[in-house]
Amino acid sequence: MPLNRVVTWLREGYPTGVPRQDYVALLALLRRRLTDDEVAAIAAELAQEGMLPDTADIAVSITRVTDEVPSESDIDRVRDHLAFRGFPT
Structure with a gap:
């Protein structure tokens, strides 16, 4: 899946x-389809655009995803939000 396509979906899904x-739920969903490096690259680009907190917060969030499982309700909420925009979750 091309990273620019993912970024476009996220921009549309979270204008x-x-x-x-x-x-955390978004990063967890992305990690199901992308590598950690790809998730970090997408997160850094979105942070640069002001869609996510700065990269220090992103690094913490990515670490939390590997150490903490988001709740099912969080995953469902984000999955539904992205699915509405056509993101294959």
Whole structure:
């Protein structure tokens, strides 16, 4: 899956930025389809655009995904949000 396509979906799906409560679930969903390096690259690009917090917060969030499983309700909420925009979750 081309990374620019993922970034485009995320821009469309979250036109005002990703809500803080969705970061961990979003990263967890992305990690199901992408490598850690790809997730980090996407997160860095979105952070540069102001859609995510700065890269230090992103690094913490990626670490949290590997150490903490988001709740099913968080995953479902983010999956539904992305699916509405055609993102294959």
